[in-house]
Amino acid sequence: MERRKVGILGATGMVGQRFIQLLSNHPWFEIAWLAASDRSAGKTYGEACKWKLDTPLPRHIAAMTVEPNVPEGAKGELPKIIFAALDADIARELEPKFAAAGCAVISNSSAFRMVADVPLVVPEVNADHLALLETQQWRKQSGGYIVTNPNCSAIGLVLALKPLEERFGIEGLFVTTMQAVSGAGYPGVASLDILGNVVPFIKNEEEKMQEEVGKLLGSLNGGSIKMLNAKVSAHCNRVAVEDGHTECVSVKFRKKASREEILAAWREFTPLAGQHLPTAPDQPVEFDEAEDRPQPRLDRMRGRGMASTVGRLRECSLLDWKFVVLSHNTIRGAAGAALLNAEVLARTGKLDKLGIAPAAKSERQAVLA
Template sequence: MKVALVGATGPVGQRFVSLLDGHPFFELAELFASGRSAGKRYFEAANWVLEVPMPEFVKDMKVKFIDEPVESQVVFSALPADVAMDYEASLKNQGKFVFTNASAHRMDDDVPIVVPEVNPDHLEIVSREGFIVANPNCTTAGLVIPLKAIQDAFGLKSVIVVSMQALSGAGFPGVPSLSIVDNLIPHIKNEEAKVRRESRKILGKLKDGKIEQADFTIDARCTRVPVRDGHTEVVFVQTAKPASAEEVIEVFENFSGVPQEMNLPTAPANPIVVRRNQFSPQPFFERMNGGGMSVTVGNVREADIMGITFTLVSHNTIRGAAGGSILNAELAFKIGVL
């Protein structure tokens, strides 16, 4: 299938370009961005920030202005939320199938936030006459995978998470260097509320065609740290049934989902990689596990006040953005939603 990419030039757009190079289901046929990039060839428009080279196929492709017509039926979106609000709604009304990274529509009743290992059934609510499927905010994307494993095995009562988020999560040019070198920023605007509400929607149940929020409580503190890629999160979980650290580790190690059963191209063999080491996971070493799609968990132990605590690392522009969105589209393609 030919696909379009809107917001093609930012760090998330670049991940899409890289992950769609030679993709077995999708051919990247159209690129869109702002007036700053429109009319330029991709290599002139994009400030390439990835650790892998720009794919050859995209270098000479012309970037179009987002007001130009989109020909492809399937559209991946990496637009800022304010631009995505009306634009994605208009694509949906034109009958397009939109897979978005933007937060604009995530909490709409007819928009599922899908993580295929966690809630593939939520795809059922979309209309074949045009839809938006979101993937979560990058911090939530890594968090809900181990939470799903715990929810299924022991039940969830409450969750506290503190994130240490990478610079690429702030887009390009992102955080000024003088604000972040030799420093960290102890708050990220709107991020904590997103983690709270998106986690409960994703881990909620589908009932009579509607998504019911899960009933555990969750709070988050989100910080920005001078790491290039890969969000680290320290998590405390109070389970409904008692669980030892060993039991939780076993549940993490055995966790698998629909993308693994279906052998989807972007699915990692192990959605959760476990390190039995108190100094792991570290983003520099673990972010590319499973091609950037695995969540790596370490330092799992029983906590004095909350039940279980662990640390995770998840790649924010792969599992947390472009890779997550492509996995959603692969699932939709395989089950005949596209």
């Protein structure tokens, strides 16, 4: 596939850094534009960014000039594929401007996740929901659109739930999270607040999980999503772990399920097989038989950080079954999720002819005919 030029909004933050790391040697995408807040704009990326990842900052990226987080800030041609790593309040203002400029905005922000015509997508779970983007006004007017990926704790969870929902139906769900400090960004949680401690509150996190699971596991019905008909209760906690969100899950099914049937559902869940997407894991859900796994330090990089690891499957005395799920929160839960969405958009032709509204396309085709 021809390499396409991309831009990154919020490029200096932790998720922006993950985007750079994952895109550095990507076969389909090439970083051509970096943007950040006014305090970083005008500096080289190396000057503006406190690089915190475990791979070196690429020299050519370090030498790039950071530009303002606005479409008109682009010196030269604005890339039509934009990865957005912005805080929700800023995203709510800026992302529509890029969509209106004819860009595909592939967002990690929560700002538009629950908007009716914005796809909230995990490709292995609900790639068909991408059809919603064709109903957006930006798409009709400029060819641009917004696509979002879910909250970092919801992604690993729904990967484990999707094959179970397909086979047995889900009636109720109870989940308690133990979320890594990297999910709070940099500098994140103060050391005196988190070391030797558990913080049993993450602002808006429980609400996001409860809402987003319903949309992700819901069904596309014409031009709208029919939400999953299940009760979801979440407790979200911040713990002193660097990377990797761990979640303890209890689930009630609509159909009776045996242990062997649940394990088979996870094992046989390979919805992207044969699509040859560079970032997609071969096995999106991996089961570990060990009695004390998964663990963040040992299992967060399974599938190059894109797989969801499950373990400790056992019967639940209150619901039906319970298990533990682990996923890498800044790879699968953030930048990697958006990148995989972009790969699916590329594979399905939805990154072609951006910046040209459908009406203009029809007129152009008529002239050519």
